[in-house]
Amino acid sequence: MRRLYLQIYLAFLGILLLFGALASIAWWLIPSDEREGHPLDGLAALVGQTLGSPGRPLPDLQVDLERLARQFNADVTLRAADGTLQAHAGEALPPAPAGRSASGWVRSAHGPMIALLLPDGRWVLARWHRPHRAYGLVAALLLLAATIGVGAYPVVRRITGRLERLQARVDALGAGDLRARVQVEGRDEVAELARSFNRAAERIERLVNAQKTVLAGTSHELRSPLARMRMAVELLPAGDRPELRERLFKDIEELDALIGELLLASRLDTLDHLGSIEQVDLLALVAEEAARTGAEVSGEAAVIRGDPRMLRRMTRNLLENARRYAGAASVEASVRTLAPDLVKLAVADRGPGVAVSERERIFEPFYRPPGARESDGGVGLGLSLVRQIARRHGGDVRYVARDGGGSLFEVELRSVG
Numbered sequence: 001m002r003r004l005y006l007q008i009y010l011a012f013l014g015i016l017l018l019f020g021a022l023a024s025i026a027w028w029l030i031p032s033d034e035r036e037g038h039p040l041d042g043l044a045a046l047v048g049q050t051l052g053s054p055g056r057p058l059p060d061l062q063v064d065l066e067r068l069a070r071q072f073n074a075d076v077t078l079r080a081a082d083g084t085l086q087a088h089a090g091e092a093l094p095p096a097p098a099g100r101s102a103s104g105w106v107r108s109a110h111g112p113m114i115a116l117l118l119p120d121g122r123w124v125l126a127r128w129h130r131p132h133r134a135y136g137l138v139a140a141l142l143l144l145a146a147t148i149g150v151g152a153y154p155v156v157r158r159i160t161g162r163l164e165r166l167q168a169r170v171d172a173l174g175a176g177d178l179r180a181r182v183q184v185e186g187r188d189e190v191a192e193l194a195r196s197f198n199r200a201a202e203r204i205e206r207l208v209n210a211q212k213t214v215l216a217g218t219s220h221e222l223r224s225p226l227a228r229m230r231m232a233v234e235l236l237p238a239g240d241r242p243e244l245r246e247r248l249f250k251d252i253e254e255l256d257a258l259i260g261e262l263l264l265a266s267r268l269d270t271l272d273h274l275g276s277i278e279q280v281d282l283l284a285l286v287a288e289e290a291a292r293t294g295a296e297v298s299g300e301a302a303v304i305r306g307d308p309r310m311l312r313r314m315t316r317n318l319l320e321n322a323r324r325y326a327g328a329a330s331v332e333a334s335v336r337t338l339a340p341d342l343v344k345l346a347v348a349d350r351g352p353g354v355a356v357s358e359r360e361r362i363f364e365p366f367y368r369p370p371g372a373r374e375s376d377g378g379v380g381l382g383l384s385l386v387r388q389i390a391r392r393h394g395g396d397v398r399y400v401a402r403d404g405g406g407s408l409f410e411v412e413l414r415s416v417g
Helices: 002-029 033-052 058-072 134-173 191-237 242-270 281-294 308-326 384-390
Strands: 074-079 083-089 104-105 112-115 122-130 278-281 294-297 303-304 334-339 342-349 396-401 407-414
Touching: 002 242, 002 334, 033 122, 058 074, 058 083, 058 112, 058 122, 074 342, 112 191, 134 191, 242 396, 278 281, 278 308, 278 384, 281 294, 281 334, 281 342, 294 342, 303 308, 303 407, 308 342, 308 407, 384 396, 384 407
Parallel strands: 294 334
Antiparallel strands: 074 083, 074 122, 104 112, 112 122, 278 303, 334 342, 342 407, 396 407
């Protein structure tokens, strides 16, 4: 966005400089109108009276010419009507352009000079020692550039500042903040763009919320038929196809677990704040969950404020994920205090690990690494819930390749509430 600001700002200055350059070129190239010399005829008459008649002695003429040069601080040259040099004070200036018949400004390789046609036909050419007209033009352009630059800055900055704020809210919406809105400032195209963004964000929020509501409602309603299915399976005769009975029980349990994770994910998306905030001994909680999966636990007592049910679900998902891929190898969990209100939970295994390109995608909902099968268990929500719960507790989770092979998940948590 700052590049756009510079482009707009420099465009103002570039246009001004281009205008100055073109104006200078035009002044130099466009033939002058001889009528512009009419106001100089009076000055030419006065100079002619000062210099006297063409027959004056050269020394007297030189004295008068030098006096004029001092008074005007200029190089002054007197030439005959045919251009012959008669006298000069300072540098001798070239004759007026052929065919010129009136006083006026003359463009030459020596710079701009003034040519005065005396009543007797002679020419007096003068060029100021300080070509103030050229320098004045440059100075005026620089002053105008500075003025426009100072005046354009707040205008351009206001436009790009609004675009920067709009971009920040777009990024926030893209990051998942469905309540992101931008303040509408002004009545121009940028303001209309802000209104369009707000309308689009509002529609997206309504659609996503409606989808979450339908998902949560559907998941909740599925619990009742699942319970009836479980009861029906339990009422089947015990000796009638036990393998089918066992498979049905397993499928129902997996479906029930999926519904539970869907409900929790929907709840985390819609909650403004955590529900039950308590003092939680994270090491004790991890030890209880590790006993279910046979994981090894180490570390130090670490107490933080958080939602114990969500922290338990997060820990269980990490340990079950590690056990799923570790096979017969051990799973290790550790807890360490990093600061008075910051702790780190690490869960490590010796499984196959995760490819570099997949290490962020494994935290996406319903994502399965390439080659994963449904029989491996899991539906791709476990690690997504881990990240949601960690962020609800002011932290995050990351995957780290373990030395010697395997995976390491590190979760940092802060006290909340």
